[in-house]
Amino acid sequence: MLLGLKLVKRALVTGITGQDGPYLARLLLDKGYKVYGTYRRTSTPNFWRLQQLGLIRKVTLIPADLGDMASLLEAVTVTNPHEIYNLAAQSFVGSSFDQPLLTTEIDGSGATRFLEIIRHLNTDIKFYQASTSELYGAVRKTPQDENTPFMPNSPYAAAKLYSFHMTRVYRKAYGIFASNGILFNHESPLRGLEFVTRKISNSVAKIKLGLQKEPLHLGNLETRRDWGYAPEYVQAMWMMMKKKQPDDFVIATGETHSVGEFAEEAFAVAGLNWKEHVQADRRLLRPLDVSHLCGNPAKAEQELGWKPRVTFKKIVDIMVKADVERWQKYLQGEIFPWDAPSYSSEIDILSRTVSREGKPPVPGIAKLLRHLGKG
Ligand code: NDP
Ligand code: GDP
Numbered sequence: 420m421l422l423g424l425k426l427v428k429r430a431l432v433t434g435i436t437g438q439d440g441p442y443l444a445r446l447l448l449d450k451g452y453k454v455y456g457t458y459r460r461t462s463t464p465n466f467w468r469l470q471q472l473g474l475i476r477k478v479t480l481i482p483a484d485l486g487d488m489a490s491l492l493e494a495v496t497v498t499n500p501h502e503i504y505n506l507a508a509q510s511f512v513g514s515s516f517d518q519p520l521l522t523t524e525i526d527g528s529g530a531t532r533f534l535e536i537i538r539h540l541n542t543d544i545k546f547y548q549a550s551t552s553e554l555y556g557a558v559r560k561t562p563q564d565e566n567t568p569f570m571p572n573s574p575y576a577a578a579k580l581y582s583f584h585m586t587r588v589y590r591k592a593y594g595i596f597a598s599n600g601i602l603f604n605h606e607s608p609l610r611g612l613e614f615v616t617r618k619i620s621n622s623v624a625k626i627k628l629g630l631q632k633e634p635l636h637l638g639n640l641e642t643r644r645d646w647g648y649a650p651e652y653v654q655a656m657w658m659m660m661k662k663k664q665p666d667d668f669v670i671a672t673g674e675t676h677s678v679g680e681f682a683e684e685a686f687a688v689a690g691l692n693w694k695e696h697v698q699a700d701r702r703l704l705r706p707l708d709v710s711h712l713c714g715n716p717a718k719a720e721q722e723l724g725w726k727p728r729v730t731f732k733k734i735v736d737i738m739v740k741a742d743v744e745r746w747q748k749y750l751q752g753e754i755f756p757w758d759a760p761s762y763s764s765e766i767d768i769l770s771r772t773v774s775r776e777g778k779p780p781v782p783g784i785a786k787l788l789r790h791l792g793k794g
Contacts, residue, residue, distance in 0.1 A: 638703030671714020
């Protein structure tokens with residue numbers, strides 16, 4: 420009787436409005452999953468990434484907050500998932516110094532809430548926890564792998580260390596399929612504007628198009644990161660859930676570059692010399708930073724068959740070109756899903772450009788400013 424009936428897998432993705440959520444949702448949909456995604460109630464909807472990838476009608480959105488156990492219980496009960504991908508987090512290290520307790524509540528206790536729900540409701544649900552290379556903090560060894568000791572250097576990393584261990588503890592104590600992906604920094608045109616890579620690509624685009632005259636202010640230009648490409652990294656998440664046994668995996672490229680190198684490369688993509696446009700600004704230094712990250716993805720390659728393919732240069736190229744294209748479209752008066760218009764700094768640049776010159780620099784900008792309520 421059941422012949423010919425295919426079981427449709429159900430996945431619940433928290434943080435579906437962030438960078439990784441839509442890429443993961445797209446991958447899971449391609450694999451035939453029914454995808455549910457949690458979003459937070461906000462005064463202004465925040466679905467631009469899902470819209471940009473054309474996914475807004477393909478996923479089922481469920482309101483939930485990682486700080487609210489009742490909403491998580493409701494989300495799991497209603498969706499009855501086979502797999503939960505816990506991507507939601509206060510993910511910006513800089514903000515974790517300003518909001519350490521909130522960060523602990525969401526990034527630390529959030530995972531435990533899900534693990535408790537799984538323990539009580541259905542121990543067959545598989546759980547993926549978005550762990551991070553920030554756990555290594557004051558690095559003890561390079562490159563970092565699954566056996567390198569953790570020494571968090573921020574409230575964000577300390578909170579994520581707790582959720583990393585709780586994921587491992589629930590796996591061992593209750594036999595729950597719970598895995599940690601220790602992902603190194605991964606970037607894309609969907610990255611938030613507060614992160615250094617997108618801050619740079621966005622500024623390069625504005626400088627190139629004559630919308631930004633002042634230099635780009637950056638903090639520490641010497642810190643090094645192992646930057647990979649986000650759409651590839653979500654594949655590794657899914658591969659971990661396909662394993663027979665739960666485990667923890669480092670996902671990285673094995674290559675490291677400084678913030679200065681990223682800026683140099685990004686300005687070069689636009690034919691500009693970064694030295695003429697970047698200014699180091701001590702006010703942007705963090706109280707404590709992570710100076711050097713470089714991951715060793717050998718275990719993922721051997722056991723998952725996962726390998727990074729998109730190079731550092733290619734990532735920078737993709738990001739800069741995407742931001743140049745967005746600003747060009749915007750200047751031509753096109754309205755499309757995008758984050759920059761909701762940042763006050765970005766709108767100010769457009770307004771200043773207009774007032775300094777007395778008239779809009781290009782015809783489309785008048786329409787744009789009317790749209791923003793500035794015209
Ligand atoms: P983003 O910051 O882009 O997305 C975070 C998501 O979490 C957003 O959807 C956000 O919602 C949601 N969120 C924030 N607070 C809450 C809350 N209280 N309740 C419910 N949802 C909440 O992160 P990424 O997509 O880049 O990263 C995904 C995960 O991977 C995160 O956990 C991050 O810490 C981790 N990680 C990321 C790395 C990276 O380089 N990108 C590296 C290693 C780990 P909203 O849109 O409403 O703000
Ligand atoms: P993180 O690795 O998760 O903290 O990712 P970020 O992109 O926020 O920061 C990467 C590195 O860039 C950190 O060492 C920051 O201190 C450094 N950095 C230097 N200037 C800036 C800046 O203007 N903004 C951000 N976000 N980071 C900066």
